[in-house]
Amino acid sequence: MKRRRGELSKEELNLIYDDSEKKEEELYKAFLRDCYIRNLRPATLNYYENELMAAKKLLSKPLISWTPNDVEEFILKSKEFMSITSVNTRLRALRSFFNFAYKKKFIKKNPMKDIKLLRDRQKLIETLNNEEIENLIKTIRKKKTFVSFRDEVILLVFLDTGVRLSELVGIEVDDVQGNKVIIRKTKNLFERTVYLSDITQQQIERYIKLRGKVETNKLFISQDNKELNRHSIQTRFQKYGKEAKISKRVSPHTFRHTMAKRMIMSGVDAFSLMTMLGHSDMTITKRYVNLWGTDIEKKHKQYGALKGLKI
Structure with missing residues (x-):
């Protein structure tokens, strides 16, 4: 019988680990590439990067495997420490990301399809007299x-x-x-x-x-x-x-x-x-x-x- 030694092969690793992280990395690169092609401002690119990473960290789960229930859980957790405006800002980034993922067939269902932005009371904006x-x-x-x-x-x-x-x-x-x-x-x-x-x-x-x-x-x-x-x-x-x-x-x-x-x-x-x-x-x-x-x-x-x- 062959003695086992050294690192596992790529095929052997795939038997053990879920490749969702790899797929998400591929999706993430494709999404940013599309943003560059559309000539979005550097500030917009930073916005997407920061918001997507923060959303992923909150649920400790690859975005590519999110379901509508995950989005709802994300909203509930976010409301505990974020303002409605900030939650909506993050939801907009997620919507752009998942719309792209669905359009390019990285995912079969769009978890943001039926998710709407949270209602927020319009406040009077302060101005100087x-x-x-x-x-x-x-x-x-x-x-x-x-x-x-x-x-x-x-x-x-x-x-x-x-x-x-x-x-x-x-x-x-x-x-x-x-x-x-x-x-x-x-x-x-x-x-x-x-x-x-x-x-x-x-x-x-x-x-x-x-x-x-x-x-x-x-x-x-x-x-x-x-x-x-x-x-x-x-x-x-x-x-x-x-x-x-x-x-x-x-x-x-x-x-x-x-x-x-x-x-x-x-x-x-x-x-x-x-x-x-x-x-x-x-x-x-x-x-x-x-x-x-x-x-x-x-x-x-x-x-x-x-x-x-x-x-």
Whole structure:
């Protein structure tokens, strides 16, 4: 009889171990390859990687072997320590993954087919009022440094244009053309033009002179003349918010919401706002229009259809 020694052969290993991990690795590579082919943003790829790995870890079971019951168990466990919004964010990643797996015949049944996102109560999004914006600018101006002046200009650009943080850090000096800025690194890959008010245009021109010529062509730079990273901007504005004693969250996203609200209250129509903000469809823009109930009430009192009628 032949003596057994050494490592088991591939065929022998298959007799012992389930090859689901191997199939999942193959599926995972194919899914990411498809994402690359579709030219999804690096941030989107990171989102898929992080969410899929976290979901797999929660149930300690290969995703490729999940059933609808596993998805339901995942939801129940996730709700114990995650917000509804976060659970839905993870479910969206799983849906994309399983739709791809089913389409490419890696799996026979799609476990997400009849699973819907969790219902979540729509919350009013915080925005900054005039006093808070003015206090924030005063707080920044007290510093009297290159970095503080740069941050003041960044704040003005955020409030004036509603650009996303990722879009702002991608702006180059040549993209600034008088009272307009070309936004090239957009979320939906469609370039768009945003426009500047007189004060923002003046401050950008002053900033560019103060900035001078450096190795990078990015508009906003660090005190070491290097490109700014997004995290540093978020951190600095959180700090400014605390110094200005603003209880609300002070962040680039808050500035974007503030711009949207101010434009709506000034009478800008939804289609124009959609273009300004770079939304790919009207759904999100409509939500902005319906967000600020108390302000809409004021508008109704001011411009109500029955106002002025002697009835």
